[in-house]
Amino acid sequence: MYKKVERQALYVWVYSLKWRKKLQRYGTIYYTSPKMKYVMLYVNSNRASEIKKELIAKNYVKRxxxxHRKELDEHFVLKSNSTDEED
Structure with missing residues (x-):
């Protein structure tokens, strides 16, 4: 049976995008920004902190x-229009 694995997104800023291929061993690359030189990387949530420490130690990584998506409330409430209340 399939078991859902919680994922965490990491934004990794690099000095050059030629290191993008090296980042594939840490997780799944979802997006790369050539202009801002960062890579959005998805990793397993239980290993996110140790992978972050490993990446910071690399000389090709800026930060x-x-x-913060998990911290956001995804339950939205529609506000009623004030004109509806007056009628």
Whole structure:
């Protein structure tokens, strides 16, 4: 049976995008920005902190940031129009 694995997105800024291929061993590359020179990388949530430490130690990495999507509330409530209340 398939078991869902929680994933965490990491933003990795690099000095040159020629190192993109090296980043594939850490997780799944979802997006690459040639202009801003960063790679969006998905890794398993249980290994995210140790992978972040490993990437920071590499000499081709400027910085690493975790995505904040899990911290956002995804349940939205529609507000009613004020004109509906007046009628």
């Amino acid at each position: 690493v940031a975790l995505a």
